[in-house]
Amino acid sequence: MFHALWIYRYFIASSIRNELKLRFVRSKLGALWMIIHPLAQVLIFATILSEVLSAKLPGIDNKYAYALYLMAGTLGWTLFAEGVSKSLMLFIDSGNLMKKMAFPRICLPVIAAGVVLVNNVLLLLAIFGVFAALGHYPDLQVVWLPILMLLTLCFAMGLGLILGVLNVFMRDVGQVVPVVLQAMFWLTPVVYNLSILPAHLQHWFKYNPMYPIVASYQNVLLYGKPPLWTELGTLAAATAVLMLVALVVFRRASPEMVDAL
Template identity: 75%
Template sequence: MRDLFFAVWRYRYFILSSIRNDLHVRFIRSKLGGLWMIIHPLAQVLIFALILSEVLAAKLPGIDNKYAYALYLMAGMMGWSLFAETISRCLNLFIDSGNLMKKMAFPRICLPLIAAGTMLVNNFLLLVAIFVVFAALGHYPSGQALWLPVLIVLNLLLAMSVGLILGVLNVFMRDVGQVVPVILQAMFWLTPVVYSLSILPVKYQFWFKLNPLHPLVTSYQNVLVFDKPPLWGELGWLAVASVVLALVALTLFRRASPEMVDAL
């Protein structure tokens, strides 16, 4: 495991330059450039807000703003989009990089780190856009928003750990790549992003809270909208689980790495 960390340090400039090149190539032929990284999630928020705001706005106590539901939805989407996009990126990461892995000699662990760096840039731009929209709607997050970096790091750690495991498995079992999008779609509706758990019958709320993304997304909504602290109790267990998953992912990656090129 120590060799992986030394390899990352030796190739740190390669990782940073690859992140920059990845972002540049994705938008080099686009007139709007990097704006597309925030247009898509904000457009999704707008669609949901227009369709569901009249239904759910009256059921969001604690937000003194006529755009309460839009604020709630944007906060939840920020947490969800980082998780879902990271999983989707990691799922085909090694398959898409097959030719590069065959032609160049570099530590394979650089690939997920490049993906993580790209996701962080995307999420930062989305965060800036959301704060601008919040200000336009007359809502200004309190000091609780200073906990956002902690939530983002935990979110990325969880998503990269799960994504790395799925990415390795997808190299050898391509059915994984077909199943995961379906699971992500189901998880989106099982996570309180477009609704609040308070609107559900009490007997069902317990089961929805078993979703590991519940405390994470709810914490985003707490610090950005409700002026409340994150759900530290639940997040503590999630952090421990994320570290364990990260160790499992690195072990699996290390053992499978020599065989991945042949499988590709």
């Protein structure tokens, strides 16, 4: 499969480019929509909740502390949620392509990962611009950001690939996953800080696999602290196993998916 990816590398690159172009064809703002949506969500939450939570964000010396906190957490969460959501419908949306063209099917999740990563990089650049406008400049800890983005993307695509294969054969999966993602969003400290929760509940929230990722994004972008390496190490090991399982499931199910579609 990896040899096939190398042979079809130009097909993958052109597919990523074409998908990004087609998404915004006839759109006046074009690629700006990729960053407008998450930033609009940040603006809504900041407007509604900033007065309630801004006073409970120690360590951020900025009057826009809550908006900065939201953007840092949103960056990590958006990469994960978009990766899972895109992989979930990947094979169903590509059904006609899989039936009409002969190409390694493993190219499809790689193309999806490339599109999601480009979206997130554009969002990152926009967030850096907003940070500068609000008077906040991340320190050298930001160099860990590429590692965090890679781990988040691998975790999302490993999970999403398994769910995408299952969704081909059991369409109920596609209905359940968005609900689970919405629940995970509120169980992840994106719009609130764990310090506002009762002490006996904080421990349980840390079992959420997205907690160390989002908290690490907040550390490097806001607090000038290193990522949570211990928790991320455990997550990285679990992600490696998850991706291996995903590849095995994908390879075994690939011949049957075309018939099911």
